[in-house]
Amino acid sequence: MDPFPAPYPTLLGDDPVLQTALDTAVSEALTQFPGLARPFRAAMSFVAVDQTPDGPDFRHAGLRFGDSCFTASLAKVGALYAAFELLRSVNAVAGEVTTPGELFTRLRSEFDPVIDASVPAIAAAPGLTRAQRLPKYEQIFATAPVFGALVCSFQPGFQDNLNRMIVRGANDTASAVIQALGYSWINGALKAGGFFFPPAATGIWLAGTFTGALTAVRIPSVNDGMVAQASTCFDMANPYAHIVRRTLVDPVSSNLMHALLATSASVGDDPSYLDFTRRPGLPPRDFGVLDSKIGREKLKTGIPVLSEGAVVESSDPAQQFVVVFQDSLDDLDSLSALGFIVDRTIKLSRAGP
Numbered sequence: 520m521d522p523f524p525a526p527y528p529t530l531l532g533d534d535p536v537l538q539t540a541l542d543t544a545v546s547e548a549l550t551q552f553p554g555l556a557r558p559f560r561a562a563m564s565f566v567a568v569d570q571t572p573d574g575p576d577f578r579h580a581g582l583r584f585g586d587s588c589f590t591a592s593l594a595k596v597g598a599l600y601a602a603f604e605l606l607r608s609v610n611a612v613a614g615e616v617t618t619p620g621e622l623f624t625r626l627r628s629e630f631d632p633v634i635d636a637s638v639p640a641i642a643a644a645p646g647l648t649r650a651q652r653l654p655k656y657e658q659i660f661a662t663a664p665v666f667g668a669l670v671c672s673f674q675p676g677f678q679d680n681l682n683r684m685i686v687r688g689a690n691d692t693a694s695a696v697i698q699a700l701g702y703s704w705i706n707g708a709l710k711a712g713g714f715f716f717p718p719a720a721t722g723i724w725l726a727g728t729f730t731g732a733l734t735a736v737r738i739p740s741v742n743d744g745m746v747a748q749a750s751t752c753f754d755m756a757n758p759y760a761h762i763v764r765r766t767l768v769d770p771v772s773s774n775l776m777h778a779l780l781a782t783s784a785s786v787g788d789d790p791s792y793l794d795f796t797r798r799p800g801l802p803p804r805d806f807g808v809l810d811s812k813i814g815r816e817k818l819k820t821g822i823p824v825l826s827e828g829a830v831v832e833s834s835d836p837a838q839q840f841v842v843v844f845q846d847s848l849d850d851l852d853s854l855s856a857l858g859f860i861v862d863r864t865i866k867l868s869r870a871g872p
Contacts, residue, residue: 520611520612520629520630520633521633522605522608522609522629522630522633522634523604523608523633523637523707523708523711523712524604524607524608524708524711524712524768525711526711526712526713527712527713527714527757527758527761527766527767528713529713529757530577530757530760530761530764531564531566531577531578531579531753531756531757531760532576532577532578532579533578533579533580534567534578534579534580536868537565537567537578537579537580537864537868538580538581539867540580540863540864540867540868540870541563541565541580541581541582541860541864543863543867544859544860544861544862544863544864544867545559545582545860547859547863548856548859548860548863551856551859552852552853552855552856552859553852554850554852555852555853555856556848556853559582559856560846560847560848560853561582561844561845561846561847561853561857562581562582562583562584562586562588562751562752562844562845562846563581563582563583563584563752563842563843563844563845563860564579564580564581564584564752564753564755564756564841564842564843564844565579565580565581565840565841565842565861565864566578566579566580566756566759566760566840566841566842567838567840567868568760568763568838568839568840568841569838574764575760575763575764577760577763577764577841579753579756580864581752581753583752584751584752584753584756585721585751585752585753586741586742586751586752586845586846587720587721587722587724587738587739587740587741587749587750587751588740588741588742588743588749588750588751588752588826588845588846589740589742589743589746589748589749589816589818589824589845589846590748590749590750590755590814590826590845591748591814591815591816591824591826592688592690592693592729592748592789592812592813592814592815592816592826593748593750593755593812593813593814593826593827593828593845594723594724594725594748594749594750594814595684595685595688595693595696595725595812596685596723596755596758596759596780596812596828597705597709597714597723597724597725597750598684598693598696598697598700598705598725599681599684599685599776599779600708600709600712600714600758600767600768600776601700601704601705601708601709602659602673602677602681602696602700603767603768603772603775603776604708604712604768605654605659605700605704605708606660606671606672606673606768606772607768607769607772608630609622609626609656609660609671610670610671612625612626612629612630613662613668613669613670613671614668614669614670615668616668616669617664617667617668617669618669619662619669622656622662622669622671623656623657626654626656627656630654631653634652634653634654634701634703634704634707635649635652635653635703637703637706637707637710637711638702638703638706638707638710638717640717640736640738641702641703641706641726641736642703644734644736645734646734647702647733647734647736651698651701651702651733652701652702652703653701653703653704654699654700654701654704655698655699655701658674658676658677658699659673659674659677659699659700660672660673660674660677661673661674661675677695677696677699679692680692680693680695680696680699681696681779682779684696685779685780685782685783685787685812686779686782686783686786686787686788687787687788687789688783688787688788688789688813689788690729690730691730693728693729693730694728694729694730694732697725697727697728697729697733698728698732698733702725702726702733702736705725705726706724706725706726709722709723709724709725710722712758713757714754714757714758715754720738720739721751721754722750722751722754723749723750723754723755723758724738724747724748724749724750725747725748726738726747727746727747727748729748735747742818742824742845742846743818743819744819748814750826750845752843752844752845753843755828755843756828756841756843759810759828759830759841759843760841761773762776762777762780762810763777763830763839763841777810780810780811780812780828780830781809781810783810783811783812784808784809784810784811784829787811789813789815790811790813791808791811791813791827791829792813792825792827792847792854792857793806793808793811793827793829793831793842793857793858793861794807794808794811795858798854800851801851801854801855801858802855802858802859804858804859804861804862805833805834805862805865805866806831806832806833806834806840806861806862806865807831807832808829808830808831809829809830809831809832809839810828810829810830811827811828811829811830812827812828812829813825813826813827814826814827814845815849822848823848823849824845824846824847824848824849825844825847825848825849825853825854826843826844826845826846826847827842827843827844828841828842828843829841829842829843830842831861833865838865840861840865842861844857
């Protein structure tokens with residue numbers, strides 16, 4: 520049995536009007552904030568969410584949005600997605616068995632060979648055992664009897680680690696989540712879902728524990744050489760768009776992922792870099808932050824860089840936007856400029872061509 524999903528459609532469509540608005544906003548920011556690096560450093564995907572009778576539609580504009588960058592803790596969104604994707608697959612088997620022992624035996628027999636073969640670079644990496652590459656099902660899932668079969672949910676300890684990984688940004692709990700899921704499941708799910716592309720080694724990649732608990736498996740990045748946490752802005756924005764549309768895994772899973780990202784935005788330990796209400800010193804803007812996960816770490820050169828995946832909402836009229844940026848410098852001008860660019864892009868795009 521194949522535990523992996525079919526590829527998710529790419530929801531983002533290029534929009535020339537939005538692109539012109541973003542380019543203009545960046546030009547204005549370079550004038551308004553003289554301390555900014557030139558050329559403008561940050562990579563970005565900016566996505567306008569339009570409500571239609573058939574559901575949300577997503578218009579995309581970007582800056583270096585196809586560059587694979589070291590993305591630090593933003594890559595934890597990949598583990599969040601992978602956890603819910605595994606829950607979906609495990610429940611498909613749980614509905615056919617009556618005991619936990621039968622379930623876990625079938626998972627190891629039917630899932631593990633497929634998972635272990637899914638990402639050859641991880642299977643061939645020295646320093647990782649097969650057990651370290653694969654999911655630890657008993658650690659992740661609790662079972663309950665339902666109508667002569669089983670249904671699975673996350674174990675309380677795993678759920679707590681998942682929550683703390685996103686809301687608190689805690690590396691120790693992220694490490695526990697990543698070790699429980701296994702590199703081969705995380706990256707196999709990202710590849711199968713259409714969020715990572717092996718020939719070019721671009722997309723969302725997460726094969727490091729943030730604590731050094733397991734040997735890392737690295738891919739090239741444009742800003743930090745070989746790294747264990749990487750993404751393009753575009754490939755991170757696409758699962759965010761699916762969460763907004765409630766089509767990432769399934770509606771219930773999308774809602775739960777949204778709830779964690781929303782809690783991170785509102786009360787999490789790592790406030791959004793776009794949220795002037797939670798980060799002192801940032802100028803007020805005409806939008807609020809609904810969902811957020813940030814990344815922050817030093818490059819090998821010692822330069823600190825920032826990344827974030829966020830959903831923001833403007834008012835008058837109300838509209839949501841998915842914003843993903845990477846490789847930003849960590850200074851007041853850079854953070855103020857990011858908020859300015861989002862604000863101005865919204866306003867310029869509404870002014871029309």
